[in-house]
Amino acid sequence: MRWSNKKVTKPTDCWSQAEVDLNNLWRMLWEQHGAWTCMAIVSIVAGSPDETVTVNRLRTGISSS
Numbered sequence: 001m002r003w004s005n006k007k008v009t010k011p012t013d014c015w016s017q018a019e020v021d022l023n024n025l026w027r028m029l030w031e032q033h034g035a036w037t038c039m040a041i042v043s044i045v046a047g048s049p050d051e052t053v054t055v056n057r058l059r060t061g062i063s064s065s
Helices: 017-046 051-060
Strands: none
Touching: 017 051
8 A cells, every 4th residue: 555645635635525424414413422321321310300301312312302
């Protein structure tokens, strides 16, 4: 394998716009999953009244609003 001396000047030199968009979508989904996981853990440990709603939201991955 040979390394290229070409300087990468913009993200589209490496990834198509569709690939960038998909990567950004995955990042957003993982961020939301982390946030909902944290909220579910806090709700379960604290015995909050929103525990059922929070855990169900985490399980389904679909916003109820």
